[in-house]
């Protein structure tokens with residue numbers, strides 16, 4: 382049998398070795414491990430879809446919720462022992478993965494992750510920056526709606542005095558090169574795999590094959606694990622006969638924006654996108 386697991390668990394220094402694994406194990410042979418893989422973002426990039434699809438693989442064990450360990454002070458000060466305790470119970474041959482989309486855009490997170498495990502594998506799923514802005518807006522819009530609060534129309538946030546409002550948070554979070562530079566101060570590009578979130582929506586299987594390869598996992602995820610659900614308008618998962626789609630909050634319709642505004646967004650993101658492509662030595666089909 383091919384030794385796919387030979388490079389794991391990536392743990393490189395003594396301190397981490399000591400804390401990376403909790404020896405208080407279940408009778409069934411499972412234990413908790415610090416993550417071997419992190420899905421760091423981007424917010425609205427398709428992080429949940431990526432985590433669910435990766436979980437189709439039997440060697441993957443995923444933390445269900447977003448832990449926000451590295452980005453929130455209150456969590457981080459609880460220490461690695463606490464973080465370890467948030468991890469799922471898994472078998473020694475499995476890899477633990479956690480996803481918190483806020484990690485990618487945080488200034489403090491790369492160094493903190495590095496201090497935990499400098500050879501950890503990072504997955505970053507990105508979408509067209511403009512799509513991401515509209516998805517981000519839609520998310521916040523629904524958050525307000527849920528609380529019966531009103532929220533401005535998208536054009537009122539995107540524009541200020543008839544010009545693009547570059548202070549708008551959702552626009553800033555799409556300046557991928559700025560955040561990427563910070564990650565690359567700590568991690569080599571070869572340890573960061575960038576998933577094309579637009580392609581993962583349109584045709585998930587080939588993208589997941591690439592993720593499997595990057596993680597050195599045996600090829601297990603199959604084309605029949607995915608089926609297109611016409612009602613949802615997205616791919617859903619089929620796992621040992623069980624069908625499931627992502628939550629209804631995933632795959633929402635975005636607001637239509639006027640062509641002149643779309644033009645402004647395109648102009649604005651042109652240079653940042655180019656900078657990002659140069660930084661990672663890879664291009665994407667962004668507008």
Ligand SMILES: Nc1ncnc2c1ncn2[C@@H]1O[C@H](COP(=O)(O)OS(=O)(=O)O)[C@@H](OP(=O)(O)O)[C@H]1O
Pocket residue numbers: 423424425426427428429430482515516517519520581582615616617627630631632633634
């Ligand atoms: N298969 C499938 N089903 C449903 N949704 C899918 C799928 N694949 C990718 N996506 C896209 O995932 C987007 C949400 O991204 P995240 O999970 O990263 O959002 S979050 O930051 O955790 O809130 C979500 O964004 P919206 O379309 O704006 O809702 C989806 O476009």
